[in-house]
Amino acid sequence: MPNHHKESVRQLLADLHAERVATMDPKALKINIDQRQLLVDTADRKRFAKAGDTLTSFSLQEVNTGTLTLDSLLEQGPAVLVFFRFAGCPACNIALPYYQRQLAPSLKKLGATLVAVSPQVPERLVDIKLRHNFDFQVASDIDNKLARQLGILYTFDQPSQQAGIASGKPIGEVTGTGTWELPMPTILAIDRERTIRFIDVAPDWLVRTEAEPILDAVKEIVAEQELSV
Known part of the structure; x- marks a missing residue:
C-alpha cells in the first residue's frame, strides 16, 4: 500500500493509463489518447476563470438535498468545487475517492x-455518491x-463522438444533457467574498490536482478570515 500521506492522484491515474495500454483495444485506446492530447x-x-475573479451567483442541484447556492456554500467558510465528468467516468471514480481520503477530512x-x-x-x-459513500x-x-x-x-471530437454512438452510449444520453459537452476536470477554492483564490483546470482528464495545493489555498483563506475577525 502507498504511504497514506504520499498518495498521489496523478500516480493513481498513470496506473489506470498503464493498465489500459496493457489491456485495451488499441483502436479505442488511440481515440482516448488522441482526444486528451487534442x-x-x-x-x-485565456477563457479559463482565474484566481482573483469574482463569481456571480449560481445554483447547483445536490443529488440528495436539492438546491445549493453560492451564498449557502459560503455560509460557514470557504468552498471547494471539484468539477468531474460523469458518474461512470473511470478516472473520476479514482480521483473523487482520492479526494475523499486526502482532502475531505482536512x-x-x-x-x-x-x-x-x-x-x-x-x-x-447520485450513483457515484452512493457507490463510494462520499461524505x-x-x-x-x-x-x-x-x-x-x-x-x-x-466538446467531444469526431472520433470520440463516433465511438460513443457506435457503443450505444453517446455522452449526452449517459449524462442526460443531450449534448457532447463536458467540463474539463477543474478544482477551485472560493473565499467568502466570492473570489476565486485557487483554480486548476486539467484539459487532459487523466491529470488531476493533488490535494496539497488545494489545502494550502484554503488554509490561507481561513488564516486571513481569522485575522479579520
Whole structure:
C-alpha cells in the first residue's frame, strides 16, 4: 500500500493509463489518447476563470438535498468545487475517492465546504455518491451553466463522438444533457467574498490536482478570515 500521506492522484491515474495500454483495444485506446492530447493542444486557456475573479451567483442541484447556492456554500467558510465528468467516468471514480481520503477530512476541520460537480442529471449522478459513500456533496451543474461561466467546457471530437454512438452510449444520453459537452476536470477554492483564490483546470482528464495545493489555498483563506475577525 502507498504511504497514506504520499498518495498521489496523478500516480493513481498513470496506473489506470498503464493498465489500459496493457489491456485495451488499441483502436479505442488511440481515440482516448488522441482526444486528451487534442484538448491539451487546443484548450483556450485565456477563457479559463482565474484566481482573483469574482463569481456571480449560481445554483447547483445536490443529488440528495436539492438546491445549493453560492451564498449557502459560503455560509460557514470557504468552498471547494471539484468539477468531474460523469458518474461512470473511470478516472473520476479514482480521483473523487482520492479526494475523499486526502482532502475531505482536512477541509472539514478547516470549516470549508467540498462539492463535487458534474453536468450529469441528479438522478444519474447520485450513483457515484452512493457507490463510494462520499461524505461531501455531489451536485449537478444544470445545462453546464457554471462550467460555461468558468470557461472550462469542451466538446467531444469526431472520433470520440463516433465511438460513443457506435457503443450505444453517446455522452449526452449517459449524462442526460443531450449534448457532447463536458467540463474539463477543474478544482477551485472560493473565499467568502466570492473570489476565486485557487483554480486548476486539467484539459487532459487523466491529470488531476493533488490535494496539497488545494489545502494550502484554503488554509490561507481561513488564516486571513481569522485575522479579520
